[in-house]
Structure formats: C-alpha cells, structure tokens
Amino acid sequence: MTLNSVTEDFIAHLRGVLPEAAFREVMPSYLEEPRGRWKGRAGVLIAPGSTEEVATLVRACAEASVPVVPYGGGTGLVGGQLSPEGPVPVLLSLERMRAVRGVWPEENVMVVEAGAILQDIHAEADAVDRLFPLSLAAKGSARIGGNLATNAGGVNVLRYGNARDLCLGLEAVLPDGTIWHGLKRLRKDNTGYDLRNLLIGSEGTLGVITAAALKLFPKPAGEGTALMVVESPEAALSLLSMARDHMGEGVSAFELMHRAGLDFLAETMPDMRLPFAEPPEWFVLIDIGLAKGLDPAEALEALFVEAAEAGLVSDGMIAQSEAQRQAFWEVRETIPEANRRIGSISSHDISLPLSAVPGFIDKGNAALRELGPFRINCFGHLGDGNLHYNVFPPKGETRDGYTGQRDAIKRLVHDLVHDMDGSVSAEHGIGRLKVDDLERYGDPAKLAAMRAIKAALDPKGILNPGAILKVLPDRQ
Amino acid sequence: MTLNSVTEDFIAHLRGVLPEAAFREVMPSYLEEPRGRWKGRAGVLIAPGSTEEVATLVRACAEASVPVVPYGGGTGLVGGQLSPEGPVPVLLSLERMRAVRGVWPEENVMVVEAGAILQDIHAEADAVDRLFPLSLAAKGSARIGGNLATNAGGVNVLRYGNARDLCLGLEAVLPDGTIWHGLKRLRKDNTGYDLRNLLIGSEGTLGVITAAALKLFPKPAGEGTALMVVESPEAALSLLSMARDHMGEGVSAFELMHRAGLDFLAETMPDMRLPFAEPPEWFVLIDIGLAKGLDPAEALEALFVEAAEAGLVSDGMIAQSEAQRQAFWEVRETIPEANRRIGSISSHDISLPLSAVPGFIDKGNAALRELGPFRINCFGHLGDGNLHYNVFPPKGETRDGYTGQRDAIKRLVHDLVHDMDGSVSAEHGIGRLKVDDLERYGDPAKLAAMRAIKAALDPKGILNPGAILKVLPDRQ
Structure with missing residues (x-):
C-alpha cells in the first residue's frame, strides 16, 4: 500500500465536495517552521469551515491514499507540522474553525x-x-x-x-x-x-x-511573582521544596534561568531592561497564586527570609505591581527569542527525575566542555524536571562553523538523559526531528504497541506520515 | 481463532515454567464479587512473584490461546475481575507482588x-x-x-x-x-x-x-471537615462554588448525601451514632486542606456564615478534633455497606455536567415514582458531578420481589443520563455489567477505534475476554 501525491485531478475532486472558501493560497509561512531546519511541501492548502468538512476531506484523502498533514499555529519546534519528503500532502489548516x-x-x-x-x-x-x-x-x-x-x-x-x-x-x-x-x-x-x-x-x-x-x-484571589538568586540548581530544588511547604499548590510556576539567558538578551536586544545590575549565575522566577486571606507579597517575603537563613538564596526581588510582574515574566518569555537570534547548534527539550537535575547539569556541562568551546543556555520548568538545554557557538561566532558537531552534541546530551532515566522530549513532542531518537531510546514493547495502534487506526497511513513513527518501507 | 479452556495438560505445562509458590488454591472468595451478581470460574489460580513470572504466564497463555483474567483486590463493582462464561480462564492474582x-x-x-x-x-x-x-x-x-x-x-x-x-x-x-x-x-x-x-x-x-x-x-498544613445541611442539590452546587471562591484548590472533597443514607444506616446498623438528631433531606461533607497561615476551622466557619447569609445552608457542624473528622467521614464511608445490607434493585454510577445534576435528580426521581414505590439513595462525589444513584425496594421489603423491574429501572436512569450528556459509568468502569450499556450509549466511532485497538494489541483476545467489549462471535 503506497501513498499518492496530491494531483490536479484530486484537487478537482476536492473542489467538487468542499466549498470554495476552504481552498487557500499556500503562503510560504505554511511551509516553514520556527527553527528553519526544514521546508515543507503542500499540494493544496485546505482550511475547512466545519467538522463535517474536515471529515469530507479526510474521507476523500483516505479513499485516494493521499497524505494529510494537519496544521495548527505552525509554532511546533520538532517539524510535526510540515512534510519535507515523501508523497506531496494536503495541508489541513484548522485556522477557520475558531469558534x-x-x-x-x-x-x-x-x-x-x-x-x-x-x-x-x-x-x-x-x-x-x-x-x-x-x-x-x-x-x-x-x-x-x-x-x-x-x-x-x-x-x-x-x-x-x-x-x-x-x-x-x-x-x-x-x-x-x-x-x-x-x-x-x-x-x-x-x-x-x-x-x-x-x-x-x-x-x-x-x-x-x-x-x-x-x-x-x-482565578487565585491574589498573585505574586519574585526573582530569587540561587547558589545552584540544587539550591533551587531545595527552594522549590520550601515554597511548596509554605504554599502547597499555590506555587504556579518555578522557572530556572542561567546567566547565559541574560547575556543573550543583552547581546541581541540591548534595549531591553534587565532586572539585575550584576547578572547572577543562576536565578529562579517564582509565581504564586493564593486563596483568600493570604497576601502573596508577604508570603514571598516570608519564603525569601527563610530561604536566605538556610543559605539557599542570596538576593531577590518581589514584584510590587502588576507591571513589575509582567517585566519579570518578560525576561523568561523573551529568552527563547534571544536564543533564536543567537542561533543554537543543538537544542534539547529534556526532562529528568527531579532529584537527578543538578547531577545532569554538572555532567552535561563537563562533557560538552570536552567537545568544544560552546555556550550553554540551560533554563526551563524546574518544577517539572523539564530543562531546555541548548548549546550555542562561542560568543561572536555563528553556528555555521559548528553544524558538523550537531549530531555528536545531541547524542551526548540524549545519551546522558537516557542513562539518568529521563526523556529526550519533555514537552515538544517527537515530530520529525526526534523520530530516530525515539527508535533509539524508546522502549521496544511500547514502540511495537505504537506501531500496532497506528496500523489499526490508520491502515493506509495517511495521517501525518513520517511524524513520530517512521513510514514503513512499502509506503514510501 | 477460538480460545481454549485451561486443561490439566496446560496446568502441567505451567508447572514446568513457573515456581511452585505461584500456584494457589482457588478459594471461593476469588470467584465472588461484592454485589453477588455473578460467580466466576478459574481453571487455575496463579500468583506470580515477579514481573518476569507474569510475562512467562501471559506468554504461555498467548501461545495456547488460553484466557487470562487479571485479579487485584476483588473489590470491583462491575464484574471485571471474574469470568462467568466462555472458556475457563487462568486467574492471575497480583497478590504476591506488593513491594x-x-x-x-x-x-x-x-x-x-x-x-x-x-x-x-x-x-x-x-x-x-x-x-x-x-x-x-x-x-x-x-x-x-x-x-x-x-x-x-x-x-x-x-x-x-x-x-x-x-x-x-x-x-x-x-x-x-x-x-x-x-x-x-x-x-x-x-x-x-x-x-x-x-x-x-x-x-x-x-x-x-x-x-x-x-x-x-x-500534606496540607491543616485539615478540616464539616457537615452542612443544604436546602437542595442546587444549593449544594452554589455552596461548592462559594467554597472554591474561598479556598481554591483547598477543597479536597465535597460529598453530597441524602436522608436515605442516614435511614439505611439507622435500619442496618442501629448502634452507629449519627450526626443529626433530626435527619436532614440533603447534606454535604466538606473536607479541606489548607496551606500554612490559614486555620481550617476558621475557614469553614467563615464559609458557613456566608453560606447561611445567602440562604444555602440551614445547619452545620465543624469537626473540632481528628476523632470528629473521622466520625463525619465514617458516615459517608459506611453508606455503601448500609446499601449492601438493604440490597439495591439497581445501582448506577453516573456522572453529569455539573450544572445538570439538580435537574437530573428531579427528573430521575419523578420518573421512578411513576414506576414503583422505590426508595432512592442518591449520594456521591458532587464536586465531580458523580452520583451513586441507587434504587431500593420499599422499607421492610427485599429486592427479590423487584428484580423483574431491574432492567427497566436501569434503562430509565441510563437513558436520562445519556440524554443529559452524562456518563453511565463515572468511576466503576464497564466490566461485564455494562458491556451492553457501552454498546447502546457509546459513540460508534470510539467503539470502532476501541475494537481496532483491542484486535491490534491482543489479536488472540486472551486478556480478560468479555470485559468492556463483547467477545467476537468467532472467539466464543
């Protein structure tokens, strides 16, 4: 059973069963992804106006064995939203179904x-x-x-x-x-x-x-945000534990950041106001939302005092206004854009058992130092054990001279994560970027079950072929 | 492809690949279930001592096409843990794997x-x-x-x-x-x-x-429990909403109970001390767990005062000790045993969109009144929209005279639940009791996907045949 590329005849057939409004121009943006690794292809871009139209389209594609690549906002980081090879697909955008x-x-x-x-x-x-x-x-x-x-x-x-x-x-x-x-x-x-x-x-x-x-x-009755300078990732974990003792589920976010993030912001967006005069090695953003009767600023103050006494934090700022909360968050949320402007050699969206995080950072940094003069921006959702552990060229250089080392870097990082019982895709998914990683690190029994489920539900293999699982040879 | 009953030869084969300690006597308790609807059968009871032994057993059963019924604590309420018909299975108990x-x-x-x-x-x-x-x-x-x-x-x-x-x-x-x-x-x-x-x-x-x-x-820093008398299920929902406004995620449990539950306790366990001198029509148990700095008894008191002002509650008790908390909970947790002693004609574990709960109770009660002089004990996890809506014979009678109406009662309740976008199995599962309900009320596309998944992962159909999905005719 092989898949067929979209043909003019097939498009003509679709025009007979779907309204004109569903057919859209394939703008170049639909064939790009945020990291610029791949270019997609689309025989036709269809944006159905209703669930019934989606069903009509998928049924037509199933009958003709034409691949369908579903498309949301196009912001995925692992290439799941575009098809760089194989039979040319229908791109199915949900953009008109926003109700x-x-x-x-x-x-x-x-x-x-x-x-x-x-x-x-x-x-x-x-x-x-x-x-x-x-x-x-x-x-x-x-x-x-x-x-x-x-x-x-x-x-x-x-x-x-x-x-x-x-x-x-x-x-x-x-x-x-x-x-x-x-x-x-x-x-x-x-x-x-x-x-x-x-x-x-x-x-x-x-x-x-x-x-x-x-x-x-x-909504929580009151919200608060603080930046706190920690001695190390280990101290950050102790601070998280202390915060949860104080506030239980009230801790909404606990984000670890490294000085590299501040450096990258300073280099790529020099106009942005940064919160520290002297950039610290490690710091965390803590966001809390509390029930009635508790004052968030007071709660953060009490946490800071106890953490300082325990030697976990050396400096900190508690937002005194909604504008300041936004400013603290802006630092965290702008780091991915700074990373894009610097240009990573290899990015890793990994997770680890919480207690393994500090050891991973130590070992990973040491091993990468052996490999080359890289800059590492390690940041992310520490409370979930989820790090974005991204590797960049030395200051002043672009990644162009280092792409030859990309695979070795990725292999080193992912091998270490796997050895420490972690995941090589914490939140971004597998897409097309990590299909080989899944084959390498995935549990064989789980992979066999996944292939059986895919074959059972999508026997022709029309839905997003090549994402998550390799396309079987007889379908290529 | 048909399944085969356990034979003496097959047991002899298992004795060759599994240690002696794994073979257990089939005590009658393994073939019973709490509601006494079915009797199970087992050709052999095996309690493996390790995951590898479980794998050895399942592999042997797969090779010989012998059914396997996994057995946990035997407390399931829908007959998923026993096999009343078809080829005689291996009963696989996990009781020795407790580490x-x-x-x-x-x-x-x-x-x-x-x-x-x-x-x-x-x-x-x-x-x-x-x-x-x-x-x-x-x-x-x-x-x-x-x-x-x-x-x-x-x-x-x-x-x-x-x-x-x-x-x-x-x-x-x-x-x-x-x-x-x-x-x-x-x-x-x-x-x-x-x-x-x-x-x-x-x-x-x-x-x-x-x-x-x-x-x-x-653990929450402080816990508290209260019983509050509410005017109606609708008032209970408003009280829940108010409680969450006060305490956010601090509300751990919110259980609705009806006077029938107290009546049943009084009838079947006359020595048990009940919390109300005058049994109310409807009441709720609220359990909360709060972060540092908040006093649970004070928080419950504040909630009660505001709820009383709003006309939602007319009476209430806040536990003043751990012993009193336990006593409040004992009322809730003993109701299922009282139900068993009275003996329901038909029990329903249903869920509804939260706002549909009061309407369901009104309509269900009214429709059942048309059908006969039943007593209804409606109680459960109101916060989840999950009711145990159980129908009993009139006081002083047993269910024996009413079993002929069981199917009509169940059909009436489940039809109403389905019409109101609810679920006919909120938390107990499908087991063998609700296979026909799933066929009747389940979404056809989901059922087809379920059958495809079952066939893909368990092509011989050896695992718990007859639970959730009907056994295909060629396997009977």
Whole structure:
C-alpha cells in the first residue's frame, strides 16, 4: 500500500465536495517552521469551515491514499507540522474553525474549536472571571488543536498540568473520515479505552482534533511573582521544596534561568531592561497564586527570609505591581527569542527525575566542555524536571562553523538523559526531528504497541506520515 | 481463532515454567464479587512473584490461546475481575507482588508493585510525610493495580484527580507476554503515544499492570471537615462554588448525601451514632486542606456564615478534633455497606455536567415514582458531578420481589443520563455489567477505534475476554 501525491485531478475532486472558501493560497509561512531546519511541501492548502468538512476531506484523502498533514499555529519546534519528503500532502489548516462553542463558568468548562488561538482562549476565560492556565511563549499564534495534538506543556504545568490534564473531551475526525463525538463536559467518565489521551500527544497521526472541552479554573484571589538568586540548581530544588511547604499548590510556576539567558538578551536586544545590575549565575522566577486571606507579597517575603537563613538564596526581588510582574515574566518569555537570534547548534527539550537535575547539569556541562568551546543556555520548568538545554557557538561566532558537531552534541546530551532515566522530549513532542531518537531510546514493547495502534487506526497511513513513527518501507 | 479452556495438560505445562509458590488454591472468595451478581470460574489460580513470572504466564497463555483474567483486590463493582462464561480462564492474582520498589519524597514519587494494597500505600506515603490521595471505601483490600486498571475515582478526585491523574509511569505485561518498562518518574514525557493512559482504565483487557510510579503530594498544613445541611442539590452546587471562591484548590472533597443514607444506616446498623438528631433531606461533607497561615476551622466557619447569609445552608457542624473528622467521614464511608445490607434493585454510577445534576435528580426521581414505590439513595462525589444513584425496594421489603423491574429501572436512569450528556459509568468502569450499556450509549466511532485497538494489541483476545467489549462471535 503506497501513498499518492496530491494531483490536479484530486484537487478537482476536492473542489467538487468542499466549498470554495476552504481552498487557500499556500503562503510560504505554511511551509516553514520556527527553527528553519526544514521546508515543507503542500499540494493544496485546505482550511475547512466545519467538522463535517474536515471529515469530507479526510474521507476523500483516505479513499485516494493521499497524505494529510494537519496544521495548527505552525509554532511546533520538532517539524510535526510540515512534510519535507515523501508523497506531496494536503495541508489541513484548522485556522477557520475558531469558534467558542460554549462557556459554562459554573462548571469551569469551555468548549472551543481546534483553531482557536491560545491567547484568545485566555481572554475568553478571563471574560467570565476564570483562568485557562495553559501558557507558553508562542501563545499569540499557537492554536489549541495543535497544543492538544502535541500535549503542550509551558510554564504552569507545575500547578495545573499539561494540555492533557486540561482537556475533558474531544471531537476529532479519525483516519477513515468518521467523526468521534467525544466533547464531554465530565470530570469522571470510565466508559472504555481512553481515546482522548491517545489522540492527545499523537501529533496528528491518529486523528484530526476539531474541538475540545477544556477545564477552566477559578482565578487565585491574589498573585505574586519574585526573582530569587540561587547558589545552584540544587539550591533551587531545595527552594522549590520550601515554597511548596509554605504554599502547597499555590506555587504556579518555578522557572530556572542561567546567566547565559541574560547575556543573550543583552547581546541581541540591548534595549531591553534587565532586572539585575550584576547578572547572577543562576536565578529562579517564582509565581504564586493564593486563596483568600493570604497576601502573596508577604508570603514571598516570608519564603525569601527563610530561604536566605538556610543559605539557599542570596538576593531577590518581589514584584510590587502588576507591571513589575509582567517585566519579570518578560525576561523568561523573551529568552527563547534571544536564543533564536543567537542561533543554537543543538537544542534539547529534556526532562529528568527531579532529584537527578543538578547531577545532569554538572555532567552535561563537563562533557560538552570536552567537545568544544560552546555556550550553554540551560533554563526551563524546574518544577517539572523539564530543562531546555541548548548549546550555542562561542560568543561572536555563528553556528555555521559548528553544524558538523550537531549530531555528536545531541547524542551526548540524549545519551546522558537516557542513562539518568529521563526523556529526550519533555514537552515538544517527537515530530520529525526526534523520530530516530525515539527508535533509539524508546522502549521496544511500547514502540511495537505504537506501531500496532497506528496500523489499526490508520491502515493506509495517511495521517501525518513520517511524524513520530517512521513510514514503513512499502509506503514510501 | 477460538480460545481454549485451561486443561490439566496446560496446568502441567505451567508447572514446568513457573515456581511452585505461584500456584494457589482457588478459594471461593476469588470467584465472588461484592454485589453477588455473578460467580466466576478459574481453571487455575496463579500468583506470580515477579514481573518476569507474569510475562512467562501471559506468554504461555498467548501461545495456547488460553484466557487470562487479571485479579487485584476483588473489590470491583462491575464484574471485571471474574469470568462467568466462555472458556475457563487462568486467574492471575497480583497478590504476591506488593513491594514498594522505591520512595523519593523530594520528588513526590513512589514506585510500587501492582499488588500493593491501597491503605498500605497510604501508610508508606505517610511515613515520609507525604500524601497519596486516592481513597475509596474499599481501600483496605483494593490493590493499586486494580485501581489503575479501572481508573478508580473516590473521594479526593475533586482536588487530586482520579487514578489516571496520580500515575506517572507503568510497568506492564502486554498480551504477547512482552514487558513494557515504562516506570518513568517524570512529570513531562512527550515521547510517543500515551500507552500509560490507554492501559489505565482498560480493565485488564490490553495488558497486565505489574508496577506503577505514583505521584505523592505534600500534606496540607491543616485539615478540616464539616457537615452542612443544604436546602437542595442546587444549593449544594452554589455552596461548592462559594467554597472554591474561598479556598481554591483547598477543597479536597465535597460529598453530597441524602436522608436515605442516614435511614439505611439507622435500619442496618442501629448502634452507629449519627450526626443529626433530626435527619436532614440533603447534606454535604466538606473536607479541606489548607496551606500554612490559614486555620481550617476558621475557614469553614467563615464559609458557613456566608453560606447561611445567602440562604444555602440551614445547619452545620465543624469537626473540632481528628476523632470528629473521622466520625463525619465514617458516615459517608459506611453508606455503601448500609446499601449492601438493604440490597439495591439497581445501582448506577453516573456522572453529569455539573450544572445538570439538580435537574437530573428531579427528573430521575419523578420518573421512578411513576414506576414503583422505590426508595432512592442518591449520594456521591458532587464536586465531580458523580452520583451513586441507587434504587431500593420499599422499607421492610427485599429486592427479590423487584428484580423483574431491574432492567427497566436501569434503562430509565441510563437513558436520562445519556440524554443529559452524562456518563453511565463515572468511576466503576464497564466490566461485564455494562458491556451492553457501552454498546447502546457509546459513540460508534470510539467503539470502532476501541475494537481496532483491542484486535491490534491482543489479536488472540486472551486478556480478560468479555470485559468492556463483547467477545467476537468467532472467539466464543
């Protein structure tokens, strides 16, 4: 069974079954991805206006054995949203399906279509005095369907979980074009296999998510943010533990940053105001949201005092206004853009058992020093054991002279992560970037089960071929 | 492809590949289930001492096409743990695999084997000043493997989630006898399809869970419990909303109870001390756990005052000691036993969108009144929209005279739940009791996907045949 490229005849057929409005021009932006590693191809770009139209399209592709690459906001970092090789696919964009289908503030539930932009969902929740906590740097363009398909993480996982944990129900088009109506607004539903979580994180290879029932939360009564200078990643972990003793689930985010991040900001965005006169080696951003009766600034102050007495922190700032909170967050959220401007040789989205994090940083840094004069920007969601451990050329040089070392760097980092029982993809997914890593490090029994599931649900292999799993030779 | 009953020859073969200690006597208790609906059968009872022995057993069964029924604590309420018909199976008990493989208090993680009893896990967590929050009435005999296989719920789902939400990683034996080593201690891991959540809730039909990495939590600094008399289920929902405004995630449990529960306790356990002199129509148990700096009794008092002013509550008691907290909880946790002693005609473990709960109770009660002079005990986890809506004979009669109406009652309740976008199995699962309900109410696309997954992972259909999905005719 082989897949077929989109042909003029096939497009003509689609024009017969889908409305004109669904056909869009393939702008170059649809064929690019944020890290510029690959160029995609698309025989046609289709943006259906309804779930039924998605089903019509997928059914037509299944009948003609034409590949379909689902496309959300295009912000994925592992190439899951584009097809650089193999038969030329239909690009299926959810951009026209952005409706909020319903909001139930008293149930803390919102039902939205897959093309809704994450930031717009934040605003919709805010309008009914609720919080939708999934948040990440690309929130202004990422779409919820893509967030769910990749099980996005971000800065609030510590308290609220990842995309998977924030979804109660899904509507999706399965690979044969049938519609699964699974938009339940239920907190408990033990009626059979967990198809919802199987589709979440399957990166468009098992179904096309068209809508989701999302969990909302009451807003914390008071919020606060602090930057604290820590002696080491180990001290940061002790500080996290102390913060949770003080505030329980009140700790919403706990982000570790390294001086390299501040250096990169200074080098690439010299106008940006940085919070420290003297850049510290390591520091953390702590964000808290507390119930009635507790003052966030006081709670952060008490934490700082106790942490200073214990020798964990040497300096710190507690935001005194909403503007200052934003400014602290801006440092954290602008670091990925600074990284892009510097240009990494190899980036790693890894996770480790929490207690293994300091040892990993020590060993990884030491091993990379042997390999070359690299700069390392290690930062991320320490509370989740999730580091973005990114390797850059020496100051003043570009990565062009170092791309030959990319594979060796990646191998070194991922081998170490694997040896320490970690994951080589914490929150970005596998996409096309890490297919070989999954083959190398994945559990063989799990991989066999994944292949069996893919073959069972998508026997022709039309949905996002080449993402997550290698395309079988007889389909190439 | 048909399945074969266990034969003497097959047992002899197993004795050649498994140690003597794994073979146990089939005591009658293994063939019973708490509601006494079915009698199981077992050709042999095997309790392996290790994951490798589980794998050896499953491989042997797969080769001989002999069915395997995994058995945990035997406390399941839908008959998933026993086989009343079809080829006689191997009963695979996890009771000898109870080890705690590791505890990492600083990571809030514990790794335990599947046969560990839930209450023992609570004690292990307590010993390192941590909380494992999954809790249910059968905690003294339920085993964690069964809790995970059925995605158990219980009283703390509101705050901490169900079994699925409390599991970071699994080790399991798949239907071909291979071992999936998935015991990750990671908070984030986006490396491929979510096999963990597919096995959780699959009720032993896709794999045998042998060990799990569980999430622990810091204990709340202070805990409190109150009983409050509410005017109606609607008032209870408003009270819940008010409680969450006051205390955010601090609300750990919010249990609705009806006077019928108190009546049943008085009738079946006359020595038990009940909390109300005058039994109220509706009341709730609220359990809270707060961070440092907040006094639980004060917080409950403040909530009561505001709720009384709003006309939501008319009476209440706040526990003044740990003993009183236990006494309040005992009322809630003894109601299932009182129900068993009265003997329900039909029991329903249902969930609804939160805002649909009051309407459901009104409509359900009215429709049942048309059908007969039944007593209804409606209670449960209101915070999750999960009701145990159980129908009993009139006072002084047994269910024997009413079993002919069982199907009509169940149909009436489940039709109404389905019409109101609810679930006919909120937390107990499908087992063998609700296979027909799943066929009737399940989404066809989801059912087709489930069947495809089952056939792909367990092509011979050896694992727990007849649970969740009907056995295909050619396997009967």
